[in-house]
Structure formats: C-alpha cells, structure tokens
Amino acid sequence: MTWKANYWTLGIELQMSFKKRAARISDKTKRVARNLTELKRGESGILDRLDLPEDDARRLMELGFIPGHAVIPAHSAPGGDPRVFRVDGSEVALRRETAMRLLLR
Amino acid sequence: MGDCHGCPAATITIPPPPFQTRRQIVAIVGPPNSGKSTLFNRLTGLRQKVANFPGVTVEHRMGRVKLEGDREVFVVDLPGVYSLNPRSEDERVTHDVLTGQMKELPKPDAVLLILDSTNLSRHLVLAAPVLSLGLPTLVILNMADDLAGRGGEIDSAELAMQLGAPVALVSAAKGEGVDKVFQFLAGTTQGAPKQKAMMELPVIQDIPKCRAWASSAGSKAGYHAPAPPLWTRRLDRIFLHPLFGPLIFVLVVIGVFETIFSGAKPIMDAMQDAIQTLGDQYVAKMIGNDALRSLIVGGVMKGVGSVVVFLPQILLLFLFIGILEDSGYLARAALIADRTMAKFGLQGKSFIPLLSAYACAVPAIMATRTIENKRDRIATILIAPFMTCSARLPVYTLLIAAFFPEHPVAALLGLYIIGFLAAISTARLLKSTVLKSSRSSFMLEMPPYRWPTFRSLGLRLVDRSKVFLRRAGTVILGVAVVIWVLGSLPLEHGKPLPPEKIQESVMGKVGHVAEPAIRPLGFNWKIGIGLMTSLAAREVIVGTLGTIYGMEGTSQSAGLQQALRQDLTPGGAAALLVFFAFAMQCMSTIAVVRRETGGWKWPALQFAYMTVFAYVAAFATNHIVSQFVH
Structure with missing residues (x-):
C-alpha cells in the first residue's frame, strides 16, 4: 500500500x-492591474480588459463595459455587494466576484 | 469610415415598404428597457395576444395595427436584445424571426427598431446588425421627452442620412410622434430620406468596433447625451441607502404581502358566495336533468369556481409587480435581495417570484420571466410550489383546529417554515447538481425611475387574466369533469351517485385499492380520495372530506373536525399536514410549469420529486409523532 x-x-x-x-x-x-473593486465610490477608472469567459465578457460589453471606457462605482446593496457601476450612460449592478475580474488601466 | 457618397460598400438599397396587398408583418426590435412594449401597446391597444414559439420558452406578442382605409398590419414584439448574435434563447428567436428562419412566422416585411434616445450611443450598436438585414426599417428614438428635458439633443434628419433609414423621434409613453410610426406602417414615408447610408456599417460583429461606429454615427448627427437623471440619483440615495434601503424594502414586502392577503380576501369571499348562489339558486333550477345538474353545479362550477376565486388575488399581485417593475424599483429590490438569495444558490431576481408564491405558485411562475439566466429561472420555478400558497390555508386551518387547537399559531408558523426550508434546500441541491451555473452571472441594469402608466398596467392585467382564465377554462375544467365522473359512476337507477355515496363510486374503489400505499402515512381510504380530488386544487380536499363524512365541508365545520378526530390519529393528522406542505397537489401549477419551461420534462421531474419528498416526510412524521402521542 x-x-x-x-x-x-x-x-x-x-x-x-x-x-x-x-x-x-x-x-x-x-x-x-487594479480591478473595479479597488476604485473608491465616485472615483473614475478606465477599463482595460475583461478577464472573464467569452459569454460573460460579451454580455458585459453589450451593457457598456468596453475597454477604454470610464467606469465609476456608485451605490451598493447593504454590505457593499453587489454594487452599481456607472458606465457608458447607464448603471449596471455587478457582484463583487465579477467586478474583480474587470481590470483597469 | 465611410464618409463617401459613391463608395459602393456603403450602399444598402432599402426598398420602399410595399404595404398594399396581403397583410404585412412588422417586427419590433430593440434592447431591453428601450420602451418596446410601451410602443407595442400604443400601436395595438387591446388587439394583441401573447404566444409562445413552440419548443422555446421565449414568448412574443402579436397584435394588429389599424391603419387608414380599413387596412391592417400585424406587429410582432420580439424579446429585448442588445445584439443579433444568436447566443441566448431570446437572441436566437429574434435573429431567426428577422432572417425568416422561424417556421411559424414568415419573414417580416419591415422592422421597427426602437432605441432609447437618452442612451443613444450605446443603443445605436444594435442598429448595425439590424440595418444590414436589408429590410425596410424605421429607427425610432424613444423617450424624446426625457432627452429634451435633460438637455440632450439629436438631429434626426442627419441621423437618417447617416444610417440610410428613416428616423422618428418619439415618446411612446406620452404618444408624441407616434403618428410618424403609423405613417411608416402605412408606407407613406418613401420620399423622406435618401435610401442610401452615408456611413458604412461595420461588417464584423465586434462589440468595441460597433460601439465606436455608433459613437461616430451619433456625433455626426449632432448627438449630445443628456445630463444624468437627477431624480433617479436622488431616489437611489434613499432606496439604496445602507440603512433606509433595506428598511423600505422590508416595508414594501410586508405591504405587498398584507394587501394580497387582507385586501383580496373580501373580494374573494364575495366571489365565492356569488358562484355558490349562482350555482344553487339559478343554474340548479334551470337544469331539469339530475345528472346534468349534478355535473354542472357539483362538478364544473365547484371545481372551476374554486380556482377562479383566486383571480382577484392574482390580479392584485400582478398589479404590484407591474408597479414595481415599471417604476424601476424591482431592479433595486433585486439588488438588495441578491446577497441573501446567493446563499441558496439563487440570485436577486428570484426574490419577487418566490414572494409571490406565498399567494399562489401560478402567477409566481409566470413572474419568473424577469430572470434572464435560464438555469436560475428553472430553479426558481421548481422551488416556488414549496412556498406556502393560500390554497393550503383552508386545509391547514381545518386540521390544526381539529388536532392541534392548543397551539394554532405555532403549528401554522411551523408549516410555513418547513415549506421555506424545503424550498431553499432544494434550490441548493439543484444549483449544485443539474442546474449548476457560474456564480458570476448576475448582471443587472438599473433603469431610471419612471411613473408607471395606467395604460401599460391595465393591459398587463388584462393579459394575465386571459392567461389564467383560459387555463381555468381548459385544464381545470377537464380535471373537474373527470373527478366528478369518477365520483358519480356507476349509475344508480340511471342516475349519478349522490355525493353521500362517494365510497361506492369508482373513485371510492380506487381509494380502497390505494389504501395500502397510504396506510404507512397514517391515512385511510377516505383521506386517499381527498388526496385524489385535491389534485385539482389543494383546498378541494376540505369539500371532499365534508362530502364523505356527510358534514358541512368547510374548514370551520365543527362536525367535520369531530369526525376527523375519530378517524385519524394525531400522527396521521400531522403527516397529512406535512404531506400538504410538500406535495405538488395542484394541476394549475403543473400546467403553468409545462407552459413556461416548454415541455413535460421539468413538470414531471418536479411532480415526482415533490411527491416522493412529501411521502417520505409524511411517513417519518407519522412514525415520530405516533411514538410520543397516542
């Protein structure tokens, strides 16, 4: 054995x-690279790339998370997760685990 | 990019809409939250119906639009999409319809592409794939009032030049500019813009490239994005406040809950009485034939009536969901609930359907349509019937009053809790096995807050009533008739058996045959018959037991309680309560799950799972309780 x-x-x-x-x-x-969760509320960051499976990345890009665009964290659910991000004229809520995979320039 | 006039790649010839001979089909396409449904309602009014494409869960709405001179066109409201890349089911349906690959629907003759003008740079991305289909297209820039109100602007004539398609600036909610849509449908807009795009459409479906194209098209047409929605920001400061946010959330939930139960009760009681009176006083006297009278009054009216009385509750629930959804609060509620729901493997959007399931699983399952993630949606559908719906209450009330009168509140609360626990443990089980999905799938766009319109709320209620009543008129009617027939045969002197002799009927025989199977749970054949009739709707068992014991069949009936106490052990009674907490004793739910999941696979699995769950739990309850109480 x-x-x-x-x-x-x-x-x-x-x-x-x-x-x-x-x-x-x-x-x-x-x-x-910093990711979205490291931005302070109201602080703007420029998105660099989406470190996610292609389907999720596509869907996020359709919602406005396009590399080169500015992202600003806004309100969140109690406890800070999920959080709303202002991006390309709209507001989209993401869970922390997703926001961590969105890397900034 | 294609700023050139003569450049051949830039040319897309769009034929003028040929609305002359046969009925034309026009598809409405647009991203979610662009106001597609509002425009659809504006165009069709009540001349619309909801339909499912066979084999898919995606539903679409068809409607007729009346034009001048008695002409009509059909409009199809397709699911909201951001692109035509056939990835999700919604997108595949939209793609297939627009390219003429959907068998049930001929290729549309024209397209209404509706975009949110306050978010034009992003929404214009969809214009590229839609315009390259080559169909006559009207580009509708919706929410024009909002755009102007917040200081944004767009030169729609210039945009039409750039895109090579007519552009209409519209406010579908207020009806401003909708005449341009009617004009397009009537085929009178041929002359307006040049039918030649000044901008070359991006060929590759690469999102950053399409987005850059959209920006450039927008800026060439003098698009100035509006200022951020001030009121939405202000309201979010309250509704998403770390302290007030959850507080308001809880108040909204309690308010909805309270109104569904207390608010609908008088109406439901009144309807119950009305159906009863109608049956006994009028219909019964109109029919001379005994058999026919028994079938109509005792079978059909009682069976269908016991389900139709839930209509006020269902409408009230949908009114609330409608207000929450149209105002934009639902997205915030989903955000607040997400963390908690994630613990059970679900997500924020599952919250409202599960809350609704405390009233009735049927509207709850219909409400799961807001969940885009298919696995999350199926999981929510599968656990919704575990929530304690209002149809269980008459059964609970009767048995608790008969067997556990010292602790009625504790017993009732316990039943609510075990239902909830069964739901969340099933959710965890499903999400870690057959419905496993990546946890990162929660992405939720927060729409700006808007006033819900009476028009869209009203149409939604009409829509839901139709769906509900159609089912009551088909499935439930069928089951009611079958149960009546089984309970009334064989004929006695050429007449159906009177209700007191149900034990001699076919159903009574079946009850006796089935007795060995339910004996381990502490049930006798009478309860067995009750279980069978309650398949139509849970509370029907109360009436059936009343009939069998020859007592008044209501949950307050002291005679029935007395009769049950002599016939059932406390173990058997507790087992019956537990059985009702877990079993899927509801034809309407089975029917709606089949409709919403597009097949028999999920409802069959769900029925088997819940029945086995209920059987095992009832068996255990009977044996444990019998150990302590005699």
Whole structure:
C-alpha cells in the first residue's frame, strides 16, 4: 500500500507547488492591474480588459463595459455587494466576484 | 469610415415598404428597457395576444395595427436584445424571426427598431446588425421627452442620412410622434430620406468596433447625451441607502404581502358566495336533468369556481409587480435581495417570484420571466410550489383546529417554515447538481425611475387574466369533469351517485385499492380520495372530506373536525399536514410549469420529486409523532 501513499503525497506536493505558482501569478497581476473593486465610490477608472469567459465578457460589453471606457462605482446593496457601476450612460449592478475580474488601466 | 457618397460598400438599397396587398408583418426590435412594449401597446391597444414559439420558452406578442382605409398590419414584439448574435434563447428567436428562419412566422416585411434616445450611443450598436438585414426599417428614438428635458439633443434628419433609414423621434409613453410610426406602417414615408447610408456599417460583429461606429454615427448627427437623471440619483440615495434601503424594502414586502392577503380576501369571499348562489339558486333550477345538474353545479362550477376565486388575488399581485417593475424599483429590490438569495444558490431576481408564491405558485411562475439566466429561472420555478400558497390555508386551518387547537399559531408558523426550508434546500441541491451555473452571472441594469402608466398596467392585467382564465377554462375544467365522473359512476337507477355515496363510486374503489400505499402515512381510504380530488386544487380536499363524512365541508365545520378526530390519529393528522406542505397537489401549477419551461420534462421531474419528498416526510412524521402521542 506504500505506492498508493506515495502517489498521494506526490499529488499534494504537485498541487501545492501549483498553488504557489498560481499565487505568484495573481500577485503579479495585482501589482500591475487594479480591478473595479479597488476604485473608491465616485472615483473614475478606465477599463482595460475583461478577464472573464467569452459569454460573460460579451454580455458585459453589450451593457457598456468596453475597454477604454470610464467606469465609476456608485451605490451598493447593504454590505457593499453587489454594487452599481456607472458606465457608458447607464448603471449596471455587478457582484463583487465579477467586478474583480474587470481590470483597469 | 465611410464618409463617401459613391463608395459602393456603403450602399444598402432599402426598398420602399410595399404595404398594399396581403397583410404585412412588422417586427419590433430593440434592447431591453428601450420602451418596446410601451410602443407595442400604443400601436395595438387591446388587439394583441401573447404566444409562445413552440419548443422555446421565449414568448412574443402579436397584435394588429389599424391603419387608414380599413387596412391592417400585424406587429410582432420580439424579446429585448442588445445584439443579433444568436447566443441566448431570446437572441436566437429574434435573429431567426428577422432572417425568416422561424417556421411559424414568415419573414417580416419591415422592422421597427426602437432605441432609447437618452442612451443613444450605446443603443445605436444594435442598429448595425439590424440595418444590414436589408429590410425596410424605421429607427425610432424613444423617450424624446426625457432627452429634451435633460438637455440632450439629436438631429434626426442627419441621423437618417447617416444610417440610410428613416428616423422618428418619439415618446411612446406620452404618444408624441407616434403618428410618424403609423405613417411608416402605412408606407407613406418613401420620399423622406435618401435610401442610401452615408456611413458604412461595420461588417464584423465586434462589440468595441460597433460601439465606436455608433459613437461616430451619433456625433455626426449632432448627438449630445443628456445630463444624468437627477431624480433617479436622488431616489437611489434613499432606496439604496445602507440603512433606509433595506428598511423600505422590508416595508414594501410586508405591504405587498398584507394587501394580497387582507385586501383580496373580501373580494374573494364575495366571489365565492356569488358562484355558490349562482350555482344553487339559478343554474340548479334551470337544469331539469339530475345528472346534468349534478355535473354542472357539483362538478364544473365547484371545481372551476374554486380556482377562479383566486383571480382577484392574482390580479392584485400582478398589479404590484407591474408597479414595481415599471417604476424601476424591482431592479433595486433585486439588488438588495441578491446577497441573501446567493446563499441558496439563487440570485436577486428570484426574490419577487418566490414572494409571490406565498399567494399562489401560478402567477409566481409566470413572474419568473424577469430572470434572464435560464438555469436560475428553472430553479426558481421548481422551488416556488414549496412556498406556502393560500390554497393550503383552508386545509391547514381545518386540521390544526381539529388536532392541534392548543397551539394554532405555532403549528401554522411551523408549516410555513418547513415549506421555506424545503424550498431553499432544494434550490441548493439543484444549483449544485443539474442546474449548476457560474456564480458570476448576475448582471443587472438599473433603469431610471419612471411613473408607471395606467395604460401599460391595465393591459398587463388584462393579459394575465386571459392567461389564467383560459387555463381555468381548459385544464381545470377537464380535471373537474373527470373527478366528478369518477365520483358519480356507476349509475344508480340511471342516475349519478349522490355525493353521500362517494365510497361506492369508482373513485371510492380506487381509494380502497390505494389504501395500502397510504396506510404507512397514517391515512385511510377516505383521506386517499381527498388526496385524489385535491389534485385539482389543494383546498378541494376540505369539500371532499365534508362530502364523505356527510358534514358541512368547510374548514370551520365543527362536525367535520369531530369526525376527523375519530378517524385519524394525531400522527396521521400531522403527516397529512406535512404531506400538504410538500406535495405538488395542484394541476394549475403543473400546467403553468409545462407552459413556461416548454415541455413535460421539468413538470414531471418536479411532480415526482415533490411527491416522493412529501411521502417520505409524511411517513417519518407519522412514525415520530405516533411514538410520543397516542
């Protein structure tokens, strides 16, 4: 049964090293690009890209979240999530997890 | 971009609308919140009906528009879309209709493209794919009053030049400028603009490119975006205030709830009495034949009547939903409720349908149309019947009065709570298995606040009543007749069995045969018959039990309570309450789920799931309660 345990620990090690790598990458992107949730209420930011599956990204772009356009956070539900964003002449509410994937210039 | 006159790529020849011979079909296309329905109502008035395309859940409305000289055109109101990229079901339907690929509908002869003029740069994006279809198109810039009021402007003649299609500045809500739409429909606008676009339409459906094209078209036509809607900002400061926001939300919910229950009660009681009197005093005396009288009065009028009395409640509920939706508050309520709903795997837009389900699951399921995400919508439809609807109350009242008279409030509250818990745990189960979807799918546009118009509220109520009454006239009528027939056969001296002898009827026999299946729950064959008749509508069991025990069949009847106490153990009574809390004992709900999900798959699954759930829970309740109470 030892081989099984070995595989198991190997799996964990691989997973951990992968996680470390993933953490490093996200650290890097964090330093480079801010996302929508880091904007203060009323502060304007210029959208750079949408780090989302294509369908969601398309739908958001149709609602006005187009790279190069300004986005301003406004009111929110109690607790700060979801929040309304003013973008391209309209107001759209997004959950925090979505807003985090919209990166600013 | 194509600022050139002679450039061949820029040319789109749009033939003049040929409205002469056969009835023409005109499609209304536009993004959500552009006022499509308002314009549709303006054009057609009451000459409209709702229909579903077969196989899809998307519904469309068809209507007739009367023109001068007894001419008519058909208009089709298509689902709101931002693009013609056939991704979602709504967009596919719109795309298929416009390109003539929808089998049930010939390709439209012309298009009314309606855009919100206060948000033109963004809405013009849809003009590119619609105009490139090559159909005669009138571009309608709606909410012109709002645009002017907030200091925006647009040169519609210039925009027409740029797009190569006639442009009308309109306020559909106030009816201003709608004559231009009628003129277009009558085919009298051929001469107005040059039928040649000055701007080349973007060929690739790339959103940033289309958006840039739209900006440029707008700015060439002198478009100045209006100032932000001041009143909307002011109202949002109150309605989305961290403290007052949730407070107002709760008050609105309580208000709606209270009015649906207390407000509708007198009307419902009056209707009940009216139906009763009509049946006993007039109809019964008009029919000489015993069998026919029993069928009409005892079967049809009682069966259909017990469902029709819910009409006032349903209309009141839809009036509220209509006001909330048209005013723009519904989007704010969905925003506030989202966090809580997310805990059960649902989203903010599921909130109002689930609240409505406390009145009746039927309008609640119809109200799920506001949820765009299909999986969230199906999940909401599937859990809505677990909410304690008002049809369960007569059953609860009778059994609680008979068996648990010391703690009526606690018992009733407990039943509301177990229904709610079943709903949310089912939601979690569904959303983590068959209806799994990415959690990031909540995107909700906040429309500006607007005054709801009597016209659109009225038409909505007419619409909903028609849907409801049509079902009462078909499915429920059919079930009522079947139940009456099973309860009245075999004939006795050539006459149907009187109600007192229901145990000798076919249904009584079935009850006896089915008894072994329900005995573990603590039910006898009489309850079995009640369960069968209550498939038409839950509260019918009260009347049936009254008939079987030969007592007055109401929930206040002391005789019936006494009879039940002798025939049922406390365990069996508790099990019956639990069974009613969970089982999908409602034909109307099954029918509406089938209609809204476009097939039998979901209603069949739902019925099986809820029945098994109810059976298991009732079985457990019977055995647990019997351990403690004898």
